[in-house]
Amino acid sequence: MNFPPLKNDTILRTIRGEPTSYTPVWVMRQAGRYLPEFQEVRSQHDFFKVCQTPELACEVTLQPIRRFNLDAAIIFSDILVVPQAMGLKVEMLPGQGPTFTEPLQSPSDLIRVCADIDVNEKLKYVFEAITLTRHQLDGKCPLIGFSGAPWTLMSYMIEGKGSPTISKAKKWLYCYSEDSHKLLQMLTDVIVKYLVEQVRAGAQLLQIFESHAGILSKASFLQFALPYIQQISKRVKEDLNQQGLSNVPMIIFAKDAHYALEELSACGYEVVGLDWTIEPAEARLRVGENITLQGNLDPCQLYASHNDIVKAAQGLIDKFGNRRHIANLGHGIYPDIQPDHLEAFIDAIHKHSCRS
Amino acid sequence: MNFPPLKNDTILRTIRGEPTSYTPVWVMRQAGRYLPEFQEVRSQHDFFKVCQTPELACEVTLQPIRRFNLDAAIIFSDILVVPQAMGLKVEMLPGQGPTFTEPLQSPSDLIRVCADIDVNEKLKYVFEAITLTRHQLDGKCPLIGFSGAPWTLMSYMIEGKGSPTISKAKKWLYCYSEDSHKLLQMLTDVIVKYLVEQVRAGAQLLQIFESHAGILSKASFLQFALPYIQQISKRVKEDLNQQGLSNVPMIIFAKDAHYALEELSACGYEVVGLDWTIEPAEARLRVGENITLQGNLDPCQLYASHNDIVKAAQGLIDKFGNRRHIANLGHGIYPDIQPDHLEAFIDAIHKHSCRS
Numbered sequence: 001m002n003f004p005p006l007k008n009d010t011i012l013r014t015i016r017g018e019p020t021s022y023t024p025v026w027v028m029r030q031a032g033r034y035l036p037e038f039q040e041v042r043s044q045h046d047f048f049k050v051c052q053t054p055e056l057a058c059e060v061t062l063q064p065i066r067r068f069n070l071d072a073a074i075i076f077s078d079i080l081v082v083p084q085a086m087g088l089k090v091e092m093l094p095g096q097g098p099t100f101t102e103p104l105q106s107p108s109d110l111i112r113v114c115a116d117i118d119v120n121e122k123l124k125y126v127f128e129a130i131t132l133t134r135h136q137l138d139g140k141c142p143l144i145g146f147s148g149a150p151w152t153l154m155s156y157m158i159e160g161k162g163s164p165t166i167s168k169a170k171k172w173l174y175c176y177s178e179d180s181h182k183l184l185q186m187l188t189d190v191i192v193k194y195l196v197e198q199v200r201a202g203a204q205l206l207q208i209f210e211s212h213a214g215i216l217s218k219a220s221f222l223q224f225a226l227p228y229i230q231q232i233s234k235r236v237k238e239d240l241n242q243q244g245l246s247n248v249p250m251i252i253f254a255k256d257a258h259y260a261l262e263e264l265s266a267c268g269y270e271v272v273g274l275d276w277t278i279e280p281a282e283a284r285l286r287v288g289e290n291i292t293l294q295g296n297l298d299p300c301q302l303y304a305s306h307n308d309i310v311k312a313a314q315g316l317i318d319k320f321g322n323r324r325h326i327a328n329l330g331h332g333i334y335p336d337i338q339p340d341h342l343e344a345f346i347d348a349i350h351k352h353s354c355r356s
Numbered sequence: 357m358n359f360p361p362l363k364n365d366t367i368l369r370t371i372r373g374e375p376t377s378y379t380p381v382w383v384m385r386q387a388g389r390y391l392p393e394f395q396e397v398r399s400q401h402d403f404f405k406v407c408q409t410p411e412l413a414c415e416v417t418l419q420p421i422r423r424f425n426l427d428a429a430i431i432f433s434d435i436l437v438v439p440q441a442m443g444l445k446v447e448m449l450p451g452q453g454p455t456f457t458e459p460l461q462s463p464s465d466l467i468r469v470c471a472d473i474d475v476n477e478k479l480k481y482v483f484e485a486i487t488l489t490r491h492q493l494d495g496k497c498p499l500i501g502f503s504g505a506p507w508t509l510m511s512y513m514i515e516g517k518g519s520p521t522i523s524k525a526k527k528w529l530y531c532y533s534e535d536s537h538k539l540l541q542m543l544t545d546v547i548v549k550y551l552v553e554q555v556r557a558g559a560q561l562l563q564i565f566e567s568h569a570g571i572l573s574k575a576s577f578l579q580f581a582l583p584y585i586q587q588i589s590k591r592v593k594e595d596l597n598q599q600g601l602s603n604v605p606m607i608i609f610a611k612d613a614h615y616a617l618e619e620l621s622a623c624g625y626e627v628v629g630l631d632w633t634i635e636p637a638e639a640r641l642r643v644g645e646n647i648t649l650q651g652n653l654d655p656c657q658l659y660a661s662h663n664d665i666v667k668a669a670q671g672l673i674d675k676f677g678n679r680r681h682i683a684n685l686g687h688g689i690y691p692d693i694q695p696d697h698l699e700a701f702i703d704a705i706h707k708h709s710c711r712s
Contacts, residue, residue, distance in 0.1 A: 165656075171659040218633065303523075303526075
């Protein structure tokens with residue numbers, strides 16, 4: 001594809017455990033609503049129209065890269081494009097977020113979900129956006145591709161939208177265990193192909209979002225989430241190898257899965273993302289020395305003054321140390337954060353981790 | 357007050373670490389919407405009207421006691437009656453839950469909050485409900501009184517209603533630290549008086565609900581939540597003593613505060629409640645031998661078949677052992693649980709923990 005040469009590989013070297021001159025930083029949802037230039041694009045185009053139009057997805061992916069000294073870009077998209085490609089209708093409803101207009105109500109609705117799809121046709125727009133963005137990024141930093149994890153996608157497909165208890169989807173786990181596994185396997189099969197094609201299109205890292213881990217018990221997580229997370233890393237790496245594609249590092253971010261840090265560190269991912277409820281020192285003890293940790297500033301810390309943000313960034317560097325750490329928030333940035341507050345965080349991470 | 361003699365003190369003996377012939381069980385929100393007889397009362401009366409009318413609050417408190425073999429009753433009320441008594445208007449909006457019509461928007465709104473209230477006037481209805489219920493319970497089991505913890509109440513007062521990120525209230529912690537402490541102290545002062553008067557009225561145990569602990573970092577929890585939780589147990593015990601009232605055991609339930617189990621076990625409460633994301637064996641290791649643990653079945657487990665509920669109850673007994681454990685859910689029971697499923701849980705706990 002003749003992509004421009006990579007000029008900043010700090011995040012990749014960090015993941016390999018190599019010394020770097022500073023701690024790399026990126027931020028979940030860095031292409032998003034807190035940026036006025038993003039709002040400008042969204043005022044003219046529906047959310048999923050932006051996802052589905054490679055030029056628009058590329059433009060909003062690059063917006064934070066133009067403003068800030070970031071060490072990675074992440075392709076603008078949504079985790080729900082996978083269930084959408086599998087046959088469920090999703091709409092972005094104002095004030096409610098993305099919503100399935102006809103969520104799965106019982107296992108008999110599984111006939112509406114199709115795993116036997118051609119991802120290169122259905123999700124072509126994502127791959128085109130990735131390729132275009134790799135070119136336009138001009139090697140400034142690596143480009144991250146991503147997918148939701150099977151349990152998180154399943155829970156949206158059943159709940160239809162966000163839910164404080166996720167009790168409808170969890171009811172499936174307790175009452176329709178076999179059908180749950182069937183749906184989770186269907187999602188896994190599509191996600192594996194989706195991630196491999198993202199790498200073929202130009203993604204240099206992959207992150208899996210298990211955003212709804214924290215509502216599960218450890219037993220439910222081990223039964224319904226972890227096996228599929230593990231299967232994904234294994235099969236993606238095998239398929240990349242078989243298809244002569246380069247291996248890429250993979251990040252697992254299972255939000256609020258404090259109960260399963262050991263298991264997450266042993267399921268084939270180079271990086272484990274942390275939310276802000278976990279202490280860095282404890283996480284390091286529990287995952288061992290060979291995993292790179294990502295995170296974990298409380299997103300609300302960015303409401304604070306520049307001075308306090310700088311102190312928090314220093315605290316993060318002090319707690320994680322100068323090896324195998326990618327600075328990030330513990331969740332996506334909130335829409336009402338001022339862009340200069342994010343800039344203060346990024347610059348403080350670079351400045352206070354400087355080792356050259 | 358000449359209350360009827362207590363016939364079942366299993367929960368109290370469990371908390372003292374004494375041997376009991378079985379594991380006691382009660383369930384958070386056991387007086388609630390999953391019961392058709394509760395829905396019947398609510399169809400005729402507004403939610404807060406039920407709280408404010410001692411006969412109605414007593415009636416719904418007793419409903420689950422009549423149906424099930426429970427080892428404790430908990431007075432029907434709402435944690436938001438405290439901010440309501442301090443001057444903020446709360447309404448129960450259908451589908452949204454209790455909602456503050458004019459939430460606190462900035463620290464200047466603190467003039468609308470009054471800590472210098474006569475709880476015996478403003479919350480008289482709660483104390484009357486407790487006294488009436490103690491009589492009508494006829495000693496079947498102890499009666500639990502409760503309050504929200506300061507941070508949880510503060511977060512509702514600012515958010516106005518439930519919120520997935522609680523980011524408005526957390527913004528106060530990062531931007532208006534002094535005003536946050538001022539509000540938390542005002543709440544603490546009222547909560548202490550409120551709990552002491554609940555004991556005077558007849559409450560035999562007290563539970564504090566820190567329902568919004570899980571959205572805080574450990575640092576924020578230690579700064580803005582724990583000190584007030586600790587102050588409450590200390591002052592309530594001192595005040596009971598000074599006023600010649602009997603001491604009562606206190607339960608702290610800080611939902612999703614996995615990061616602070618050690619601290620919670622050392623802040624003056626006899627019982628620590630656990631949500632379902634914490635493994636019982638790990639909790640026991642971390643809190644030591646002198647704390648009684650309460651919990652922690654996933655509320656969604658009650659969607660399962662009777663057979664599976666019985667197995668889950670056995671699992672709970674096996675994991676917690678037969679000392680210093682009060683069986684409960686890890687959160688309130690959901691409104692769409694069938695009452696016979698709760699009955700299966702309660703009976704299985706008694707049967708499988710039987711030691712006589």
